[in-house]
Amino acid sequence: MSSKATVLNPRTTKYEFLGPPGAFFVSFTVPIVTYALYFGCSEASGGCPPTAALTLATLQDRVAAAVGDVNWWKSLWDNEAALLYLGWYAFCVAAWAILPGDWVEGTTLRNGKKLQYKINAFSTFLLAMGIVSGLIYRDGPQAFTFIYEKWVGLITASLVMSFVQATLCYIASFRSGSLLALGGNSGNFLYDWFIGRELNPSIGSFDIKTFNELRPGLILWVLIDISMVCEQAVRRGGFHNVTDSMWLVLAFQTWYVMDGLYNEPALFTTMDVTTDGFGFMLSVGDLTWVPFTYSLQARYLAFNHVELGLYGTLGVIATNLLGYYIFRTANGEKNDFRNGKNPKNLKFMNTKRGTKLLISGWWGLCQHPNYLGDLTMALAWCLPTGFSTPITYFYPAYFLVLLVHRQMRDDEACEEKYGEDWKKYKKLVPSKIFPGIY
Structure with missing residues (x-):
């Protein structure tokens, strides 16, 4: 070579x-x-x-x-x-x-x-x-x-x-x-x-x-x-x-x-x-x-x-809509910010690389709010099957493991990319996926 x-x-x-x-x-x-x-x-x-x-x-x-x-x-x-x-x-x-x-x-x-x-x-x-x-x-x-x-x-x-x-x-x-x-x-x-x-x-x-x-x-x-x-x-x-x-x-x-x-x-x-x-x-x-x-x-x-009946149906729909709302609005904030737009006047921190990291809005609640929305939707997809077996809830259980692993990979890559700035960012936004929990 x-x-x-x-x-x-x-x-x-x-x-x-x-x-x-x-x-x-x-x-x-x-x-x-x-x-x-x-x-x-x-x-x-x-x-x-x-x-x-x-x-x-x-x-x-x-x-x-x-x-x-x-x-x-x-x-x-x-x-x-x-x-x-x-x-x-x-x-x-x-x-x-x-x-x-x-x-x-x-x-x-x-x-x-x-x-x-x-x-x-x-x-x-x-x-x-x-x-x-x-x-x-x-x-x-x-x-x-x-x-x-x-x-x-x-x-x-x-x-x-x-x-x-x-x-x-x-x-x-x-x-x-x-x-x-x-x-x-x-x-x-x-x-x-x-x-x-x-x-x-x-x-x-x-x-x-x-x-x-x-x-x-x-x-x-x-x-x-x-x-x-x-x-x-x-x-x-x-x-x-x-x-x-x-x-x-x-x-x-x-x-x-x-x-x-x-x-x-x-x-x-x-x-x-x-x-x-x-x-x-x-x-x-x-x-x-x-x-x-x-x-x-x-x-x-x-x-x-x-x-499910009327109330069960409405409850499942509400859960899915909540997840989709979090997923879509969080991604919307990120995409707007990447394209030089900030319609919500979100706060951000500057890095030595010359880039900026969001620290408010959905991205101020946790480092991966899009994952939170994804997991909420995953749960909503399983709720229609009822609770007679946990096997039908395999997807959100697996998905949680996948997203935690992906978050860990991302954290490692960002620490290498931003250095001390990433440590400062994690102090400002300590939660990874679940605000106040993880």
Whole structure:
């Protein structure tokens, strides 16, 4: 490697996720947890029992029975499901290429260049929704229940796609001229494959990382929810009999996805895009984890029909609106401030770097008020499932761990970036996510 390339792509000297053992652990457990959420909470496995009912002996018996059953292993693969998933991914790629969209610049990279990104994720979503709506209108809800029926096969197909993409991107990162992620050039194959060695793997103008972040998994999440509504509608004699709880989950999660897709340019300033490489961590997160674990509530309600009633419905709506209000207004304050606007006359502190840090408004209550809003919405998505099992509350529990880890990464990066100014800032805004608590 030339000295110039070494300067541009220095060797990674500090591990995250506890290094290679942590990378192996996450890579191994993410597929297991994704499958476990189905086999531990599904109609096919006898329902969704509370955690107390899943004793260690029961779990051992179930695992032993599965591992020793050849037919069980064969059931994880479904040719039709694999073709359906491959077709869905191809549709998303074709939509990216064919649908019109503005091209916007990303942030300046270490090599002084700025990548161009095509903005048409929202129109891809509208096209997919139009096709699905037309199919259901023409053939009825039974025409779109196949996602519920082929759930396990679709998970497996998405895992294969995640593995293949991560591996090919790792191999391609060794070509001359690749800009590597600062955290993904350790020289350890497993760790770099997991964390992502190349910062922005692409095929021409097609950026693989940002494409996967918003399109195949995020839009599929909504399509899964719609399929669960259709499954419940078939069982209950039509859409007019679908439960209020199911409609709420569909509405909340669809709105969340639409908001992210509509605000696609905001993605290009996130840590995932500016700092992290594209490896198995992001590929499996985007393609498998998001659509197949975030939709757990809708899948549960497809076979366990919960009626909330008027007051329950209003309470859940209020919780979600509160979370969305915090999330959106906090991000609005930050985006306005970054763009040189300060309509609320928020207080800020100057840093030696010449930049400014907000210390009032939502950003004066805690360092990450957007995380607080996100977690409040996550809770609202689970409340429609009731309280008969804690398993449907897996998402906010996991999300809390994820956001705390992300907050710790951000804190470390900011301390390195701002030095003493960051310590001063943390005294002014001591709370990290939950004001007065953490």
